[in-house]
Amino acid sequence: MGSDSSWLRDLGLAWLVARAILFSLLGILLLVAFIVFRRWYRGRYFARLNTRTVALREQWADILSGKVPGSAWRLNALDCQIVEDILLDNIEVSGNDQLPAFLACLRNSGLLDLRIREARSTEGWSRRSALLNLGRTRAPEAVPALAEALASPSEETRVAAVRGLGRVSSPKAALPLLELFVSEELKVPEHTLKNALLNCCRGSPEVLIPYLNLANGRTRELIARVLGELADPSLGEELLILAADPLPEVRASAARALAKVEPEVSFPVLSTLAVDTEWFVRLRAVIALSSLEHTSKVHILLRALCDSNRHVRQRAAWTLARMQQGKELILEKVVATHDNYALQAFLSELERCGSLDAALDGLGNLIERAPGSADVENVAAVVREHFAAPGKVAGAEKVAGAAAGKP
């Protein structure tokens, strides 16, 4: 062995390479050993977890009622984790009537206090984990600890706090979010914040209004977007003001929200928003109009069907094709717009909702009554181009035939 060693040393570079080989082989062995050990350890851990879960589930009613004292499971890490997981899973699916019993268990065992302390005093992953678990408890006393974490210098921690507050799902949890956000001190991804606000303000959208009035720019747009999702008829007046906002995103959100307001109030505003300068505002207005019951909406939708933006046209076509009133009359009006894009969009939607045949049949009757007009020629051309393949759409043959003056 000694002679081998001196021989390698004499080789200089070769000795270095030999050592590199040894280190590589050692590295491979260590990685393989780690994989084997980890698999073995996980197998053992899950077996224990399974056994303890069964044991704790057998005593579950007593644990929940406090007959089994918290100290019996709280001080064992595995038992504590199992009980906490079960409690949090139950809280997530429980109604307000079942919640107090689960919260009482969390409080009486001291587990809630432990998580609050962790959320305040630890750092890194344990803090984030504590924040998320605190949110899942839906306990009101969790809100201050979660709110404190919004000021953390770590973005990951702030995100965990926002998600935690979102899971509390109460308007009180929305307040720290809104206060910091409006003062532009909260830097988190917008999607996370919007979802948290959505969860917290569901059922109480009026909480957003004062903050919306204080906010500007992007902040105002985001709050308006959440409001657009949550608004209810009680916010009618506020929404009318927002519909005249200089920010297009706010107008679009107002349009979305106006779908939930009385048609008498919302229709005039939506009619105006349907000719807005921004296409997405027009689109939102058309979507809102589609859910309103109002006799005059056909005219607005026909105008939207000729919009320069294809999304607006498609949505208007979608709504018109699904309206209850006579499709042939609407089709006739669409033809009268002299807009082939509009006609194509409408025919396409009629086909998708299975009404094309009936509409063309009705239109054939109309053509027979008033043959020879330019409009009729126009629709006949489009129908021939797209639908008049033999047997494809029965009404198409009738339209094409009627336009050509054949019986």
Add this chain to the structure above:
Amino acid sequence: MLLFLQISNNSLFVFYLISNLINLALLIVAIYMNTLHRYRLESLRLEGIGSSPFTPPISLLVPARNEELCIVASVRSLLRLDYPQLEVIVVNDASQDGTMRELRENFNLHQSPTLYISEIATAPVIGIYRSIEHPRLLVLDKQSAGCKADAINAGINAASSPYVCVVDADSILEKDSLSRIMAGIISDPERVVAVGGIVRILNGSIVEAAELKEVRLPRTHIEMLQVIEYLRAFLVGREAWAAFNLLPIISGAFGIFRRDLLLKIGGFRADAVGEDFDLIVRLHRYLNDLGVDYHINFIPDPTCWTEAPSDYKSLARQRARWHKGLLDTLWRARDMLFRTRYGRVGWIILPYMWLFECLAPLLELLGYATIILAAVLGALSQHFFIQFMLFGYAFATLISVGSVLLEEMNYRRYGSWREVAWLLVYCLFEHFPYRQMTMIWRLRGVWEYLRGDLTWHQVKRTGASTSPTP
């Protein structure tokens, strides 16, 4: 002569050493990033993405050419994905088999007069079809331009969502893969412009009714070696490069992109040999030219299962084509090299791709030749030669074992002891003789490219995604 051989051997040694050290660094970064991702996932509720009204819609683009064996299964699988606002656009690229017939018969397609605006120029679209049963399905029937890129571009034109996800027709996405990949965008929608997911090998797994029922390892050596190769490439390479915003490629089999950006750069380049690599390099170029802050991300857990070549001939063709694509794209992007405007892309990843990916087979071949020559002429110790080879082999195997470790720690798609043992065993063969085989195939790619042979050779498919394996 001897001096030349000595210099050549020393250069080769330094090349190997640097290559291995870079790979080791990538492995360490990848272990950190994978662990970080796993922790982040714990706080993210995927079902929240599914139920949120703020989740952006996605158009799934499925270019299909002669895919009659798997198209129906793939489309069914895509229509069942868990994502709130999803549109599936299949682009039949002038298939000469029964692809279009299969689609018509199985999805009750009807020609639809949907308006199609060719924002990116493509070969003519001759028919647009909608499914009566599946309103979210749109099928474009187009003439062929002889490339997949053109079909994808037609899909981009027809898409109505702000994000488009490109998926191969012979691939199966896991049910939550779109939610998972979208998590990479919604965490920072201002900066993240594209995200790639992991592609895994479907061969050997049990698939029923277009759903992956049980993940299993493939049966043949060539497929097993590709499993290891994919794990190393995705879990180590892409994860680590993405950490530094240096991701050079998003697989054409599974990636998501901002549609507006694709339109601005003219979509996928129709004359590119490797359109996926070319697109990412052009995105880097465009966004650096604009001077905007952006990120091209990789997320390791949204999984796309795809059929890998199961015979040597098909694999050789595929690898030759990939290498032609690499060479083609790097050559087109040569003006980005070492330019301050392109930052780390021009200074780090493109030089790396030139040296350690594109030229590696040539350098390896040259190295093997000079080492053997030097050994024959007595200018190199035979002991040293063997040691050097062993070092290269052992170090590279270490990286492969590291990728199996990453798989085992974070994703565990291969659950049994037996499967993990097989993965570890095949790590021993990835760098000998598989690496040398791929070297020859890649050299063939270089030769074909230099000859101007840019033909797309169809890879033989067995339809692994449609039926259970025996």
